[in-house]
Amino acid sequence: MKRIMNKWLWSLLCVTLLGAAACSDDDTEGDSGNPIPPALSTENLPDAGLKFLYSALTPHTFTMNVDAPWEITKTAGWFVVTPNKGEAGxxxxxxxxxxxxxxxxxxxxxxxRANSGNNLHPCLTEKSIPLSQDAYLAAGIVITGLDERLLAFEAEDTDPVVFTVETSYDWTLTVENETWLTVAPKSGKAGSAAQVTITPKANTTDERHESKITITAGDAEFGENTAEEIIELVQAPYMPKDTHAEGYVFFSDDFQWIPDNWVSPYTKYGWPSVSIDGTNGNEFALSTDGMKEAVAAKGYTYTPSVYARYEGHVKLGKTANMGAITIPALTGIDAGKAATL
Known part of the structure; x- marks a missing residue:
């Protein structure tokens, strides 16, 4: 009996040690000692979700990168996701x-859902995507290749933007202000995916360009059964670039010249507690005279207001009593040109 009991205890000990090793492999830890969530990224999968025509003509394919085992669950039976699970890749x-x-x-x-080895692991990363599908025979438009309905072009942009249009009925496209771009084609047939190309022209003026594309699809027999998609387009004005190299410093100040004792005392986790001055009963210091000479020495100006400094931050103002330190204008930028700061 004694030998049997010892053998059972030895088996239990072995199982316990194996279980601890499996948990240790799953719990990848960072410098803080906390488990690191798996990395999960997707391409061609907009956060706003996926829309399908009633006819379900074309499936949607996206790309996924994940560094842990993963699985996909769904809330409805009218669509299929394949594959729905796999290893890191x-x-x-x-x-x-x-x-x-x-x-x-x-x-x-x-x-x-990506996790570190099994579906019950507490360290996981999730991404949920909503889906919708039009009602039977309803007019619908599906646009792929554009995550947003606003396209912004730089002045020098001339590269075309291509997206796909698919509709349940024949469609047409109209362009508001086509002076600075071209769009083609401007119509298409139901049941076929058409690629639409927007090609901007370089902006050589100091005016901002704006335009709008309207895509309409409708049932020829029932005029009320229509769908519409609008795409806004903007182009920045042309500004000659400044000649300074990237990384050039136009202005630098770490504001370490501002001392802690312009208002004293101050608290570590809140606003200063300053003696009431007998005029307004405010717990803040309303006089900023202590900073006047230091600000002037830097060549700056300031609007007098309440003052506080704590945890490396400087505060000028309290609610309606706002204040500011103003630095001189940046004169280093070439006249008539622009620099990105």
């Missing part, structure tokens, strides 16, 4: 395929 292709919708508009969601 780069450039993993995942496809979302909806089914034909023969009823009302519907929604869903899928969640990508």
């Amino acid at each position: 780069q450039n993993i292709q995942v496809t979302v395929t909806p089914a034909l919708n023969q009823g009302e508009a519907r929604d869903g969601e899928f969640t990508i």
Whole structure:
């Protein structure tokens, strides 16, 4: 009996040691000793979600990079995600395929979950994406390749931007102010994915350019059954560039010349506690005369107000009693030119 008991205890000890080793492998720790969440990134998967036409003509494929085992769960049965689980890897292709919708508009969601080895691990990274699909025979427009409905161009930009348009009915495109860009094509057929190209012209003026693209798709028999997408476009004005090299310092001041004792005493985690001056009952110091000479010596100006310094921060003002230190104008930038600061 004694030999059997000892053997059982030895087996239990072995299992316990193996379990501790598995947990240690999962709990990758950073310098702080806390577990590091897995890294998860996606491409061609907008945070705003995915929209599908009722006819479900084209699936959506995105790319995923993840450094831990992962799985995808979903909240609805009208779409399929493949693959839905796997090991860590780069450039993993995942496809979302909806089914034909023969009823009302519907929604869903899928969640990508990456963890350090098993689905119960507390250290994880998640990303959830909402989905929607138009109702049966409803007019709809799906645009891919544009995460936002606002395109901003620099003055010198001439590179084309290409996106894909897919609709449930024939579509047309109109452009408001096409003087500084070209857009083609301006129409397309239902059931086919068309690539639309926007090509800006370089802006040689000091005027900002603005434009708007409107894409409309509709049922020829029922005029009220239409869909519309609007894309805003802007282009910055042309400004000659400053000749200073990148990294040139136009202004530098660490403000270490501001002493701690212009207002005293001050507290470590709050505003200073200063004796009431007998005039207004305010716990802040309302006189900033102590800073006048130091500010003038730097060539700066200031608007008198309450003052405090704590934890490396300087405060000029309290609620309505605002103040400021003003530095001289930056004269180093070439006249008539611009510098990005």
